[in-house]
Amino acid sequence: MPSPSELKERIETALPGSTAQVDDLTGGGDHFRAEVVSDRFAGLSRIEQHRLVYDVFGDDVGGPIHALSIKTSTPPGGAA
Amino acid sequence: MTNEEIKDFIDNAIGENRVMLFLKGTPQQPACGFSARTAGTLNALDVKYAALDVLPDPRIREELTALSGWPTIPQLFVDGELIGGADIVAEMYETGELAEKLGAEQPAEPEAAVAQTTPERKAPPMQLENRLD
Numbered sequence: 001m002p003s004p005s006e007l008k009e010r011i012e013t014a015l016p017g018s019t020a021q022v023d024d025l026t027g028g029g030d031h032f033r034a035e036v037v038s039d040r041f042a043g044l045s046r047i048e049q050h051r052l053v054y055d056v057f058g059d060d061v062g063g064p065i066h067a068l069s070i071k072t073s074t075p076p077g078g079a080a
Numbered sequence: 081m082t083n084e085e086i087k088d089f090i091d092n093a094i095g096e097n098r099v100m101l102f103l104k105g106t107p108q109q110p111a112c113g114f115s116a117r118t119a120g121t122l123n124a125l126d127v128k129y130a131a132l133d134v135l136p137d138p139r140i141r142e143e144l145t146a147l148s149g150w151p152t153i154p155q156l157f158v159d160g161e162l163i164g165g166a167d168i169v170a171e172m173y174e175t176g177e178l179a180e181k182l183g184a185e186q187p188a189e190p191e192a193a194v195a196q197t198t199p200e201r202k203a204p205p206m207q208l209e210n211r212l213d
Contacts, residue, residue, distance in 0.1 A: 046168045054151050061151040062141075067114065068152065070167050 001029035014056040030066040087143045094157045097130035103154040114166035118154040121173045125184040132208045
């Protein structure tokens with residue numbers, strides 16, 4: 001069963017320089033919310049930003065990760 | 081029904097309906113909180129939209145995701161283009177971008193409007209006849 005810390009690590013590994021805060025929304029290990037800050041998002045549309053995060057997990061989203069709510073932003077004062 | 085037919089049906093639904101929502105359940109009886117929130121947002125904006133329940137056949141979701149490259153439900157399309165899922169729709173609603181895109185009027189108090197919206201109060205969304213099972 002995926003854990004918030006596992007998701008956080010996968011995001012931060014796949015998107016170097018990013019920071020992620022991941023919460024388990026229900027405590028059931030399958031509904032998560034991720035707030036991700038990365039300068040990789042600069043200049044990208046929301047769709048493209050969220051895809052970058054979904055892509056970290058591939059088929060796990062919709063599988064073991066039933067739902068992943070995402071909020072993306074660029075670092076304050078960063079390259080945005 | 082073949083997978084190809086399901087794909088064509090989804091293609092047509094996206095092409096023929098300016099505002100097309102794929103969700104779990106129906107706008108009146110959503111089967112998931114994320115779907116409920118997104119349908120509620122469209123109701124609050126008082127826009128006409130078509131809706132298709134992905135639950136009756138797992139292949140609907142598989143073909144939709146293959147086509148859109150988006151892994152989760154709901155998925156909102158406007159003018160044939162994927163706008164996003166529940167999070168993006170909510171963000172765009174709060175900033176007024178969604179109202180602008182849909183040519184709708186932003187409710188004076190967006191938060192209150194979503195909370196209070198009941199499907200009965202608004203023009204009912206068009207339901208696509210689900211011939212996929």
